[in-house]
Amino acid sequence: MHTPVLLTQVMEALEIKKDGLYIDATFGEGGYTEAILNKGGKVLGIDLDEEQLKSSRVNELTNLKLVQGNFGDIEKIAKENNFFPVDGVVFDLGLSMRQISQSGRGFSFKKVFEPLDMRMSLNSEMTAGYLLNHLSESELFDVFAKNSEEINSQKIAREVIIKRQFKELETVGDLTSCIDKAIGEQDNNAYKRIFQALRIQVNEEFENLKNGLIGATKIIKDDGKIAVVTFHSLEDRIVKNFTKTGGIKLLNKKPIMNRRGRTFEKVAKLRLIVKDIL
Ligand SMILES: C[S@@+](CC[C@H](N)C(=O)[O-])C[C@H]1O[C@@H](n2cnc3c(N)ncnc32)[C@H](O)[C@@H]1O
Structure with a gap:
């Protein structure tokens, strides 16, 4: 318990x-x-x-x-x-x-092979992967900036757009690698903020x-x-x-x-x- x-x-x-x-x-x-x-x-x-x-x-x-x-x-x-x-x-x-450790829904940036799902209820349709692969750059920026106040939101949104031109983002690792590229280093706090921002959006x-x-x-x-x-x-x-x-x-x-x-x-x-x- x-x-x-x-x-x-x-x-x-x-x-x-x-x-x-x-x-x-x-x-x-x-x-x-x-x-x-x-x-x-x-x-x-x-x-x-x-x-x-x-x-x-x-x-x-x-x-x-x-x-x-x-x-x-x-x-x-x-x-x-x-x-x-x-x-x-x-x-x-x-x-x-x-939910973070056992749900398999990509809530944690540490679970690099999990899918970018992030739904609290599997009855709902919106997933983090859908947002990342379909929103425009400015819409992604809005999600990151408004829900997390991450200062690198613009650069991260840009990297997502670049990456998905070659292949859709599917896993947690796909997203963390965009964040690494945007910031130029691995930053756990930035991962946490961006993952939280997406989760907030997916679950309204x-x-x-x-x-x-x-x-x-x-x-x-x-x-x-x-x-x-x-x-x-x-x-x-x-x-x-x-x-x-x-x-x-x-x-x-x-x-x-x-x-x-x-x-x-x-x-x-x-x-x-x-x-x-x-
Ligand atoms: C921090 S946990 C609560 C932990 C709980 N107090 C305990 O002792 O285990 C938050 C819970 O709220 C649920 N939750 C989040 N948003 C919700 C919503 N809009 N409606 C109902 N449940 C929600 C999550 O699925 C999660 O199980």
């Missing part, structure tokens, strides 16, 4: 009530779900990736319901399952370790997050809480901006952080959103 990085902080923040209703919007390997169940809460777990739900080892049957779906549809999913209003919602964004992660937050505020009780854990500064910005839209507020002005390493994407930030009731 995976232990999420900010588990203790999220559990403290949600103040789980016995028989309270909680949505784990990013079920993954079930770390938050298990902790909520252990405190007597009832959980609706959602994950886009059907494989995550199939491999679940959480064996509670009465207080847990698992649904394959997109948290962008959280309001609809909660209502279809008659699971609302809820006491809390947790979003733990990104990928789980199992920013749009889903916005829709998920809107939906979650519609189904929480007046004293309910939404906990959002991000690992990406642009996602954190979406969460912060969302709390300025009215009717809701941040419980903590500064995010609760856990810095696992020095590289940019290892900083986990927890933000807590509550209803702003006068």
Whole structure:
């Protein structure tokens, strides 16, 4: 079972009530779900990736319901399952370790022979390979620059266009070699940023997050809480901006952080959103 990085902080923040209703919007390997169940809460777990739900080892049957779906549809999913209003919602964004190491979908720049797939759900059609082989240079630049703020985005987009004139990009190694050529050296941080940018695009992660937050505020009780854990500064910005839209507020002005390493994407930030009731 995976232990999420900010588990203790999220559990403290949600103040789980016995028989309270909680949505784990990013079920993954079930770390938050298990902790909520252990405190007597009832959980609706959602994950886009059907494989995550199939491999679940959480064996509670009465207080847990698992649904394959997109948290962008959280309001609809909660209502279809008659699971609302809820006491809390947790979003733990990104990928789980199992997806990175075992899915075979090209999420990691280290898995050079894997295909450039990067779909969280195999039901969706868009893949990273499709984007790399079909977008124009300026569209690729936009994907890299907007989703990752990688400073070499222009050069990398150019290299992709040059490479694909000879042969379509198929594997992780095909993409890392374009990045090497564009930058002139091997740079793990650039790989990480570009891979993350593509994954965000393939899975429409920013749009889903916005829709998920809107939906979650519609189904929480007046004293309910939404906990959002991000690992990406642009996602954190979406969460912060969302709390300025009215009717809701941040419980903590500064995010609760856990810095696992020095590289940019290892900083986990927890933000807590509550209803702003006068
Ligand atoms: C960081 S992992 C969550 C780990 C989880 N907290 C645990 O304890 O194992 C993120 C999970 O969210 C899922 N996910 C990402 N985007 C999603 C979306 N839009 N809707 C539903 N699930 C999503 C991923 O498939 C992945 O399983």
